[in-house]
Amino acid sequence: MQKLRIGIVGYGNVGRGAEKVVLAMPDMELCGVFTRRAPESISLLDSSVPVYSISQAENLKGKIDVMLLCGGSATDLAEQGPYFASMFNIVCSYDTHAKIPEYLEAVNAAATGNTAVISAGWDPGLFSMVRLMSEAILPDGLSYTFWGKGVSQGHSDAIRRIEGVKNAVQYTIPIGKAVNAVRSGHRPAFEARDKHLRECFVVAHKGADKSAIEHSIKSMPNYFADYDTTVNFIDEDELMANHTAMPHGGAVLHSGRTGENEHILEFSLKLDSNPEFTASVLAACARACYRFYLEGIYGAKTVFDIPFAYLSPKSRETLIKELL
Amino acid sequence: MQKLRIGIVGYGNVGRGAEKVVLAMPDMELCGVFTRRAPESISLLDSSVPVYSISQAENLKGKIDVMLLCGGSATDLAEQGPYFASMFNIVCSYDTHAKIPEYLEAVNAAATGNTAVISAGWDPGLFSMVRLMSEAILPDGLSYTFWGKGVSQGHSDAIRRIEGVKNAVQYTIPIGKAVNAVRSGHRPAFEARDKHLRECFVVAHKGADKSAIEHSIKSMPNYFADYDTTVNFIDEDELMANHTAMPHGGAVLHSGRTGENEHILEFSLKLDSNPEFTASVLAACARACYRFYLEGIYGAKTVFDIPFAYLSPKSRETLIKELL
Numbered sequence: 001m002q003k004l005r006i007g008i009v010g011y012g013n014v015g016r017g018a019e020k021v022v023l024a025m026p027d028m029e030l031c032g033v034f035t036r037r038a039p040e041s042i043s044l045l046d047s048s049v050p051v052y053s054i055s056q057a058e059n060l061k062g063k064i065d066v067m068l069l070c071g072g073s074a075t076d077l078a079e080q081g082p083y084f085a086s087m088f089n090i091v092c093s094y095d096t097h098a099k100i101p102e103y104l105e106a107v108n109a110a111a112t113g114n115t116a117v118i119s120a121g122w123d124p125g126l127f128s129m130v131r132l133m134s135e136a137i138l139p140d141g142l143s144y145t146f147w148g149k150g151v152s153q154g155h156s157d158a159i160r161r162i163e164g165v166k167n168a169v170q171y172t173i174p175i176g177k178a179v180n181a182v183r184s185g186h187r188p189a190f191e192a193r194d195k196h197l198r199e200c201f202v203v204a205h206k207g208a209d210k211s212a213i214e215h216s217i218k219s220m221p222n223y224f225a226d227y228d229t230t231v232n233f234i235d236e237d238e239l240m241a242n243h244t245a246m247p248h249g250g251a252v253l254h255s256g257r258t259g260e261n262e263h264i265l266e267f268s269l270k271l272d273s274n275p276e277f278t279a280s281v282l283a284a285c286a287r288a289c290y291r292f293y294l295e296g297i298y299g300a301k302t303v304f305d306i307p308f309a310y311l312s313p314k315s316r317e318t319l320i321k322e323l324l
Numbered sequence: 325m326q327k328l329r330i331g332i333v334g335y336g337n338v339g340r341g342a343e344k345v346v347l348a349m350p351d352m353e354l355c356g357v358f359t360r361r362a363p364e365s366i367s368l369l370d371s372s373v374p375v376y377s378i379s380q381a382e383n384l385k386g387k388i389d390v391m392l393l394c395g396g397s398a399t400d401l402a403e404q405g406p407y408f409a410s411m412f413n414i415v416c417s418y419d420t421h422a423k424i425p426e427y428l429e430a431v432n433a434a435a436t437g438n439t440a441v442i443s444a445g446w447d448p449g450l451f452s453m454v455r456l457m458s459e460a461i462l463p464d465g466l467s468y469t470f471w472g473k474g475v476s477q478g479h480s481d482a483i484r485r486i487e488g489v490k491n492a493v494q495y496t497i498p499i500g501k502a503v504n505a506v507r508s509g510h511r512p513a514f515e516a517r518d519k520h521l522r523e524c525f526v527v528a529h530k531g532a533d534k535s536a537i538e539h540s541i542k543s544m545p546n547y548f549a550d551y552d553t554t555v556n557f558i559d560e561d562e563l564m565a566n567h568t569a570m571p572h573g574g575a576v577l578h579s580g581r582t583g584e585n586e587h588i589l590e591f592s593l594k595l596d597s598n599p600e601f602t603a604s605v606l607a608a609c610a611r612a613c614y615r616f617y618l619e620g621i622y623g624a625k626t627v628f629d630i631p632f633a634y635l636s637p638k639s640r641e642t643l644i645k646e647l648l
């Protein structure tokens with residue numbers, strides 16, 4: 001079988017995860033990493049894989065089957081998604097929930113002869129599929145999504161923008177009591193603070209007013225004001241030693257009913273490395289993306305459009321025999 | 325929107341579950357129940373729904389969009405699947421794992437101008453999808469399936485065939501220690517007896533040799549010999565009072581790796597009523613079945629062929645906005 005020729009755009013956390021994941025997939029070949037930095041400044045796990053400047057990508061048209069876009073949603077993807085979709089099949093994990101329809105529209109317009117699978121991580125992505133499936137099966141029900149324990153990049157960034165803050169890491173932590181209340185079938189109604197705690201580890205600049213920083217964090221609207229938030233001041237060494245790993249996880253629970261009978265569906269993830277797992281989902285979706293492309297199904301797709309068989313390199317017959 | 329016109333074939337546990345579920349689905353209309361029994365002997369939840377003899381089904385061609393086949397795999401479906409697929413779109417939960425390829429072949433050959441979704445319950449069905457997805461995302465990993473606590477009809481039947489047994493119910497019970505061993509990321513290797521216990525409640529005929537019955541159960545190959553099995557003799561009243569509910573459930577766990585990082589995916593079900601939940605899955609798959617049919621995609625399909633959006637009555641735009 002011909003291997004799927006993969007390119008990676010962006011060499012941050014997810015990009016490095018994608019490199020590791022694609023090199024390990026037996027049905028994939030890593031054909032290049034594309035970066036905005038100076039290519040010679042980057043050394044890959046496999047030194048035989050070329051590093052290109054993003055501007056060189058157009059020269060690789062037809063030589064890469066699927067590009068995994070590994071940039072951030074806030075800054076990179078809004079621009080890179082449509083740009084790369086005009087030249088290549090792409091998969092990305094665009095995760096700014098509120099702007100997905102707009103992003104999908106833009107990518108779809110660009111992907112006239114290519115296929116794009118967008119928002120394909122674990123949330124949006126796998127969790128979205130579980131929410132859809134649960135609601136379709138048990139419409140008399142409620143879905144609950146919990147995130148963590150894990151680092152929220154957005155919340156960490158928000159703290160870093162406060163005056164006097166040198167560095168910060170914020171953990172989102174699901175509240176066990178809330179998870180158990182859903183499991184019990186009671187369909188509780190929650191406020192934001194009932195579901196998640198926010199725990200912050202902050203390195204302050206020398207001489208900064210720590211109580212002012214703590215107040216700024218705890219009163220920050222949208223990010224922290226609606227949650228029970230704890231703030232711990234630590235030094236940079238401790239932050240680097242104990243808070244640079246990237247575990248994450250979470251759960252979708254659906255509590256539904258058929259008449260008087262209660263049913264609970266629960267899907268949970270416990271991830272040692274959020275970026276490597278996200279990259280693994282992107283890689284599986286690259287198979288589906290290319291299958292669509294070969295069938296002439298172009299434009300922007302989401303995980304809701306993908307038949308599960310398309311995620312696997314195995315034949316339909318093998319899947320039915322081994323996994324059904 | 326035109327409602328999906330549903331028929332139900334077979335009025336056992338799953339058939340009654342399907343009746344309840346379909347009557348509650350806002351996008352569906354129950355158009356008839358088909359039985360091998362005398363139609364007048366059956367009274368439905370909604371007396372305005374007609375009950376037909378199975379032999380009358382051919383007169384309803386074109387008046388029912390999807391038939392939910394609710395008979396048992398062992399006896400009914402092998403025959404009813406191809407028969408009904410030649411006249412209607414069908415959905416069934418055929419669950420004799422080893423014979424699925426053969427059954428699929430037979431249904432596919434019959435469904436020349438119709439669409440059939442087979443093996444669409446929770447295992448095979450939802451659990452199969454989680455196994456496929458997990459393996460596609462984390463191929464360096466192992467999936468583990470646990471069933472229960474719940475009644476196994478096949479094992480209960482096997483006990484009932486033993487001489488001296490009047491009635492019996494068998495519970496399959498997952499062993500918590502095994503589930504936790506998988507959650508810990510150690511990828512343990514299990515024998516059958518490490519994963520599940522078998523607990524039997526048996527009503528013996530008057531004067532029957534209970535120790536002979538117990539020995540017959542515990543030494544029965546395939547069914548019990550490879551498990552730690554407990555046998556409790558009770559009277560018929562206690563069996564009827566305490567062991568006729570049909571809760572079930574189970575979990576699929578996948579323990580996978582990206583290099584040195586461990587990831588655990590877990591999907592679990594806790595069901596008050598196994599037949600009503602199975603019927604709910606059949607109903608959701610009926611939407612997909614009819615979508616395929618409208619697109620001219622005929623023949624036998626499985627859950628691996630279904631894009632998730634097809635399970636829902638909502639538009640793609642709404643799904644993306646609300647659930648992605």
